Amino acid sequence: MKKLMIIMIAVAGSFSSMAQDNAISKYFSSYTADDAFTKVTVTSKMFSLFTEIEGEDEAEKEVLEALSKLKGIKALINEDPKDSKALYSNAIKSVDKSYEVLMSVEGNDENIKFMIRDEGSIINELLMIVAGDEEFLIMSLFGEIDLKQIAKLSRVMKMKGMNHLEVLDNE
Numbered sequence: 001m002k003k004l005m006i007i008m009i010a011v012a013g014s015f016s017s018m019a020q021d022n023a024i025s026k027y028f029s030s031y032t033a034d035d036a037f038t039k040v041t042v043t044s045k046m047f048s049l050f051t052e053i054e055g056e057d058e059a060e061k062e063v064l065e066a067l068s069k070l071k072g073i074k075a076l077i078n079e080d081p082k083d084s085k086a087l088y089s090n091a092i093k094s095v096d097k098s099y100e101v102l103m104s105v106e107g108n109d110e111n112i113k114f115m116i117r118d119e120g121s122i123i124n125e126l127l128m129i130v131a132g133d134e135e136f137l138i139m140s141l142f143g144e145i146d147l148k149q150i151a152k153l154s155r156v157m158k159m160k161g162m163n164h165l166e167v168l169d170n171e
Helices: 002-013 025-028 046-053 058-068 086-095 147-157 162-170
Strands: 036-041 070-078 100-106 110-119 124-133 136-144
Touching: 025 070, 025 086, 046 058, 046 070, 058 070, 058 147, 086 110, 086 124, 136 162
Parallel strands: none
Antiparallel strands: 036 070, 070 136, 100 110, 110 124, 124 136
């Protein structure tokens, strides 16, 4: 898992920074120098490369189509948080009013909140905030988002935290 994260960071680092602002940009910049956090940035260039791949079957074609519509992913991950509940609370407070709660999962071990920003029927950003005893994660996917395709995408990408998006397959 860490190897994939390192590869994704290296690939993302070779592209220019994202032009589009998203919900975690200011939150992300607050933790730039904090070594306790892994910072992941994947740009639209990375996703545009998937348009050059031809899918072998219908399911693969759908995933590639979903990837081509994404403009980026930004994530902050802390795998050993000192106080994940405080990080979760601060992250929730930093999200502006233009986001709507899509789904919340609250439990003893973990809290997860999915929020979206949309224009009409088009989802422009999916924000996921996760806090548990062993991890804190805030991830923003932005572009033109189809929730069903994102759930499929989460199974393919195998990136830390993406597994939480599989819950959306039931929406």
